[in-house]
Amino acid sequence: ETGVTQTPRHLVMGMTNKKSLKCEQHLGHNAMYWYKQSAKKPLELMFVYSLEERVENNSVPSRFSPECPNSSHLFLHLHTLQPEDSALYLCASSQDGSREEKLFFGSGTQLSVL
Amino acid sequence: GENVEQHPSTLSVQEGDSAVIKCTYSDSASNYFPWYKQELGKRPQLIIDIRSNVGEKKDQRIAVTLNKTAKHFSLHITETQPEDSAVYFCAALSWAGTALIFGKGTTLSVSS
Numbered sequence: 001e002t003g004v005t006q007t008p009r010h011l012v013m014g015m016t017n018k019k020s021l022k023c024e025q026h027l028g029h030n031a032m033y034w035y036k037q038s039a040k041k042p043l044e045l046m047f048v049y050s051l052e053e054r055v056e057n058n059s060v061p062s063r064f065s066p067e068c069p070n071s072s073h074l075f076l077h078l079h080t081l082q083p084e085d086s087a088l089y090l091c092a093s094s095q096d097g098s099r100e101e102k103l104f105f106g107s108g109t110q111l112s113v114l
Numbered sequence: 115g116e117n118v119e120q121h122p123s124t125l126s127v128q129e130g131d132s133a134v135i136k137c138t139y140s141d142s143a144s145n146y147f148p149w150y151k152q153e154l155g156k157r158p159q160l161i162i163d164i165r166s167n168v169g170e171k172k173d174q175r176i177a178v179t180l181n182k183t184a185k186h187f188s189l190h191i192t193e194t195q196p197e198d199s200a201v202y203f204c205a206a207l208s209w210a211g212t213a214l215i216f217g218k219g220t221t222l223s224v225s226s
Contacts, residue, residue, distance in 0.1 A: 004157075042118070042219065045214070103150075103158075106157060
């Protein structure tokens with residue numbers, strides 16, 4: 001157990017649904033990340049939060065909306081998704097978002113959009 | 115921004131052989147290069163990293179080499195074992211230095 005917990009583990013949703021992914025870290029870290037992992041593609045950085053402020057969003061479509069209410073919690077709100085958004089969504093944390101830091105990943109949420 | 119290319123995409127070796135995975139990066143300002151291992155159904159975990167002030171780093175059976183001039187770095191696994199079977203990802207920091215950009219991954223299969 002790395003101290004980063006993601007819920008739910010699996011999610012199936014229709015294109016008109018609204019759902020949220022949750023991530024919680026118990027490591028006392030100050031930076032949190034959302035990555036998307038699709039088959040045959042790199043781990044794609046979506047959002048970075050450092051000290052609860054968004055520092056990079058990497059041109060992600062607006063149907064993905066992150067929220068970081070405090071340094072321990074990170075959400076990804078989903079609405080009107082497309083089938084190509086089906087993927088494994090990984091949350092990660094690091095000490096303070098500076099260079100050369102080890103990322104601690106959660107187990108991910110496997111999302112299927114029908 | 116940073117772009118990381120990783121080769122090969124799949125690699126099959128016999129137990130006891132060596133395995134080498136290579137990555138290239140585009141941002142000459144990048145100076146931190148970690149490698150992550152992801153076993154089937156599990157989360158990625160850091161196995162080794164290297165900074166630009168060194169050319170090589172070893173940790174038991176794994177080693178990483180860095181050539182900053184050519185902008186490429188490699189992972190070397192010696193005396194491979196079946197438990198080394200996994201997907202391996204290389205990464206480099208983005209130009210903003212705020213988060214890691216990953217390669218596409220290499221699926222390593224070690225057969226006994």
